[in-house]
Amino acid sequence: MNYPVWQLGIPGGLLIAFVAVTHVFVSHFAVGGGAFLVLTERRAYRIGDLELLGWVRRHSKFFALLTLVFGAVSGVGIWFTIGLVAPEATSSLIHTFVWAWAIEWVFFVVEIAAAIIYATCWDRLDRRSHMIVGWIYFWAAFFSLVVINGIITYQLTPGRWLQTKNFWDGFFNPTYLPSLFIRTAMCIVLAGVFGLITAVREKPELRARIVRLAGAWIVCGSLMLPLFAWWYFAKFPDFSKAYATGSILMVRHTIRGGIAFTLVVLLMALVFALWKPRLMRAPVVALLVLFAFGMMASGEYLREFVRKPWVINGYIYANDVRVSSVTDYAKRGVFGNAAWVTAADPKSVDYGHDLFVMQCSKCHTVDGYRAIRPRVRNWDATFAANMLGHLEMMKVGTMPRFAGDERDRAALGLYLASLNPHPPAQVKNIDGEGKQVFETRCGSCHTIDGKIRPLKAAFTDSTPEQIEAILPVLSTMSDNMPPFTGTDEEAKALAHYAAKAANTPAAR
Numbered sequence: 001m002n003y004p005v006w007q008l009g010i011p012g013g014l015l016i017a018f019v020a021v022t023h024v025f026v027s028h029f030a031v032g033g034g035a036f037l038v039l040t041e042r043r044a045y046r047i048g049d050l051e052l053l054g055w056v057r058r059h060s061k062f063f064a065l066l067t068l069v070f071g072a073v074s075g076v077g078i079w080f081t082i083g084l085v086a087p088e089a090t091s092s093l094i095h096t097f098v099w100a101w102a103i104e105w106v107f108f109v110v111e112i113a114a115a116i117i118y119a120t121c122w123d124r125l126d127r128r129s130h131m132i133v134g135w136i137y138f139w140a141a142f143f144s145l146v147v148i149n150g151i152i153t154y155q156l157t158p159g160r161w162l163q164t165k166n167f168w169d170g171f172f173n174p175t176y177l178p179s180l181f182i183r184t185a186m187c188i189v190l191a192g193v194f195g196l197i198t199a200v201r202e203k204p205e206l207r208a209r210i211v212r213l214a215g216a217w218i219v220c221g222s223l224m225l226p227l228f229a230w231w232y233f234a235k236f237p238d239f240s241k242a243y244a245t246g247s248i249l250m251v252r253h254t255i256r257g258g259i260a261f262t263l264v265v266l267l268m269a270l271v272f273a274l275w276k277p278r279l280m281r282a283p284v285v286a287l288l289v290l291f292a293f294g295m296m297a298s299g300e301y302l303r304e305f306v307r308k309p310w311v312i313n314g315y316i317y318a319n320d321v322r323v324s325s326v327t328d329y330a331k332r333g334v335f336g337n338a339a340w341v342t343a344a345d346p347k348s349v350d351y352g353h354d355l356f357v358m359q360c361s362k363c364h365t366v367d368g369y370r371a372i373r374p375r376v377r378n379w380d381a382t383f384a385a386n387m388l389g390h391l392e393m394m395k396v397g398t399m400p401r402f403a404g405d406e407r408d409r410a411a412l413g414l415y416l417a418s419l420n421p422h423p424p425a426q427v428k429n430i431d432g433e434g435k436q437v438f439e440t441r442c443g444s445c446h447t448i449d450g451k452i453r454p455l456k457a458a459f460t461d462s463t464p465e466q467i468e469a470i471l472p473v474l475s476t477m478s479d480n481m482p483p484f485t486g487t488d489e490e491a492k493a494l495a496h497y498a499a500k501a502a503n504t505p506a507a508r
């Protein structure tokens, strides 16, 4: 574990997502827009449409300014953020793919040079040379996508790389192709969408011509997307697929959102670009840009989310801890072995806070985004320490294994319990409070009759007494379950609730 020097008010993952999404939005336009420019230029020459050519010229200036300035700044922004938020993973990605990064850099330099020449040398170059520069730009941009796509997809599906550590095994991994196709389709959509931005300022007649052209790109791209998305999904590892039906609502909402954005963009392009191009005015374009951003953002969010608990599947966890470190710290403990610890006493709440910062704060804040305080309400220190041994078993399915030994778990347990200083209420009414006890003690990993690890079958026809009797042996039933450490009253209430819920047809 590295030094978690950069403590933000929000989890680092969220910041990376924000910077990355704005960057990819523009960088996909930078690829698709390149092809769009040269193809439209060629068309203008072919049909002798000088007005259209004039627009391509103006659009090329907008294009170069936006992609070079914003693309470059936000690209550097990504390196800056990931380097600070996840130094271990960033370093690993650099080491594994050092030649890919080097080539990426070469493409990037070619891209910049070609874009500047293309946008500024309309008069100085003859038609043919000018278009050649445009194509050089496009292919350099596309190949930088080809390269970065290998690295990004490797993170989700490193494939045989985990055994061989061979560059090509990691690069041409199982999701490489579908992801490249999806991204290419998105480039096509964005080329059209961004084309509309400068088109609205043109005279109505010319505007309608450009709008129809741009609309055709949007329609083509968005029709391809569902097919490639399905192919991509089919290549996901099982744990990633499970998120689509899992307990995290945000993921399911985002899937629906992504589909809705795509449909609306397609529909708007059909209506306002192909059918009634004259209606394509600034407010409609603004909405289209917004919805296209929504498409991109939901896609990127999902891609990042379904990789949890990993940043590199099977190799480095999403909290920047290596699998090898988890094994190591489980034996030796974190205290005295990690590079960064501020507390002097390994038994203190302060040390527990250090562990929280190191291992949880990439995804949780205390009270803000994905707040931890309400999520550990009713957890006492013993229960918390036990649960930390099984984080990866919780039904959210997103959490890395805890790295540390018993002493570390006890300290973080102490810290988590300290977040809700009032001791959990004593159970008085076994009818009313059984549900809450169940939710606290079992609900992080089980449902009664939901999708994830339902207990209904196990408890059907059980009496409360029979259920109560298995509580003391839970941890011997499975290494994946913590022991039951509640009071006798809690045990009674829990058993009472579970028996009733498992035997009521529609109980949840």
Ligand code: HEC
Binding pocket: 248, 308, 309, 318, 319, 356, 359, 360, 361, 362, 363, 364, 370, 372, 375, 376, 391, 394, 395, 396, 398, 399, 400, 402, 443, 444
């Ligand atoms: C990779 C991101 C990530 C890391 C690292 C992480 N968590 Fe979580 N955790 C999540 C997500 C996502 C949820 C589900 C949030 C929701 O319900 O929307 C969650 C939920 C939880 C819950 C509630 C579970 C339940 O259903 O009862 C607890 C408790 C929790 N985390 C504790 C921790 C602790 C303690 C650590 C550090 C040792 C940690 N988490 C590290 C992502 C993470």
Ligand code: HEC
Binding pocket: 387, 390, 391, 393, 394, 441, 442, 443, 444, 445, 446, 453, 454, 455, 457, 458, 471, 474, 477, 478, 479, 480, 481, 482, 484
């Ligand atoms: C940290 C997660 C976790 C918690 C908390 C937890 N369990 Fe489990 N439980 C599991 C897992 C995982 C299994 C499946 C067995 C395995 O994979 O080892 C399981 C299996 C079971 C089974 C056997 C189910 C069957 O169909 O055979 C029962 C019964 C059970 N749990 C009851 C409970 C009860 C009651 C509680 C609360 C007091 C509880 N568990 C708390 C993780 C948990």
